[in-house]
Amino acid sequence: MSCGNPHATPCTEVLSLTYLYVDGEIDEVHYLEVTTHLSECPPCSDSYAAEVSIKAMVKRSCGGAEITAECRARIVAEVRQISATYRD
Ligand SMILES: [Zn+2]
Numbered sequence: 001m002s003c004g005n006p007h008a009t010p011c012t013e014v015l016s017l018t019y020l021y022v023d024g025e026i027d028e029v030h031y032l033e034v035t036t037h038l039s040e041c042p043p044c045s046d047s048y049a050a051e052v053s054i055k056a057m058v059k060r061s062c063g064g065a066e067i068t069a070e071c072r073a074r075i076v077a078e079v080r081q082i083s084a085t086y087r088d
Pocket of ligand 1: 003007010011014037041043044045
């Protein structure tokens with residue numbers, strides 16, 4: 001997945017950091033790298049938006065209980081479906 005533009009930080013690295021970024025658990029250096037990248041890379045920006053939605057849905061659906069991999073997978077699938085519908 002790439003938008004075809006060159007980036008200081010590779011998309012794969014940004015995507016692997018998105019989860020920490022959403023959770024606010026990322027260090028300052030990486031935070032700046034990801035912020036810059038998201039502003040210039042629409043595909044990664046989409047992934048980030050999906051991650052934000054997932055986080056909100058996990059909070060709602062799992063109600064503070066420990067998030068199981070199963071619960072997260074279910075929500076990820078749901079979000080993918082929603083964004084697919086949205087794009088059509
Ligand atoms: Zn990217």
